[in-house]
Amino acid sequence: MIEIDALHKSFGQKTVLDGISLGVTQGESLCVIGQSGTGKSVLLKCILGLTRPDAGRILWQGKALDRTTRPDFMNRFGMLFQGAALFDSLSVWQNVAFRLRQRMPDAKARAIAVEKLARVGLGAETADLMPAELSGGMAKRAGLARAIADDPAVIFFDEPTTGLDPIRARRINDLIRGIVTETGATAITITHDMDSVRAIGDRVALLENGRIAWDGPVAQMNDAAPLAAFLGQQNRS
Numbered sequence: 331m332i333e334i335d336a337l338h339k340s341f342g343q344k345t346v347l348d349g350i351s352l353g354v355t356q357g358e359s360l361c362v363i364g365q366s367g368t369g370k371s372v373l374l375k376c377i378l379g380l381t382r383p384d385a386g387r388i389l390w391q392g393k394a395l396d397r398t399t400r401p402d403f404m405n406r407f408g409m410l411f412q413g414a415a416l417f418d419s420l421s422v423w424q425n426v427a428f429r430l431r432q433r434m435p436d437a438k439a440r441a442i443a444v445e446k447l448a449r450v451g452l453g454a455e456t457a458d459l460m461p462a463e464l465s466g467g468m469a470k471r472a473g474l475a476r477a478i479a480d481d482p483a484v485i486f487f488d489e490p491t492t493g494l495d496p497i498r499a500r501r502i503n504d505l506i507r508g509i510v511t512e513t514g515a516t517a518i519t520i521t522h523d524m525d526s527v528r529a530i531g532d533r534v535a536l537l538e539n540g541r542i543a544w545d546g547p548v549a550q551m552n553d554a555a556p557l558a559a560f561l562g563q564q565n566r567s
């Protein structure tokens with residue numbers, strides 16, 4: 331469904347992505363892990379069209395993303411940003427319904443927003459609150475409701491548990507897994523959190539020195555030597 335083909339990206343003398351090839355099939359949940367500064371965000375930005383790669387292609391349903399094919403892709407993805415990134419000046423429901431309001435009346439968009447808020451465990455009374463009135467966990471849930479508001483085919487999760495305590499992190503991971511399973515959406519998660527990988531992922535890819543050092547099923551990651559080294563470093567840090 332999404333294929334990353336020989337992606338290269340350098341900033342000046344620094345090579346960040348050095349020939350990344352990676353695919354994710356329809357309905358699959360892929361987690362991309364790696365040390366800080368290994369290029370996970372750069373990879374995500376290349377997929378989203380926010381950073382232009384020096385070489386390589388990204389294919390969506392078999393077609394390379396370019397000026398003609400990208401708009402369709404942009405309408406089909408949802409994203410949970412690190413820190414939720416809600417618009418401060420919009421109410422919770424207006425945040426959730428941000429895209430919907432561009433193509434339907436407010437009453438209908440609000441009804442869908444309230445339904446999505448319920449799916450992430452937030453009651454209708456949260457719809458008219460402002461983001462500043464939400465706790466960190468509630469803001470993350472509202473961000474998740476926004477990510478799924480338009481029934482996306484692909485959902486990106488950027489460090490979904492950052493800033494949450496372990497109990498809230500586990501709840502968000504379980505919620506994400508439930509939503510990904512029930513919607514059949516393809517999921518790409520960027521994370522440091524191995525609990526997220528275990529909860530959310532079907533597959534995991536380790537980014538190291540600009541390349542994919544290991545790519546395989548989550549169920550096999552405990553036996554993978556490159557991952558053992560990464561996990562050892564994580565435990566020491």
Ligand SMILES: Nc1ncnc2c1ncn2[C@@H]1O[C@H](COP(=O)(O)OP(=O)(O)OP(=O)(O)O)[C@@H](O)[C@H]1O
Pocket residue numbers: 341346364365366367368369370371372373
């Ligand atoms: N616009 C830019 N200009 C110059 N260097 C950049 C730019 N964007 C990213 N980099 C560099 O690319 C490297 C990878 O950055 P990136 O943010 O993708 O890392 P990351 O794996 O997402 O890290 P973290 O887990 O800490 O978020 C870093 O060395 C960073 O300084």
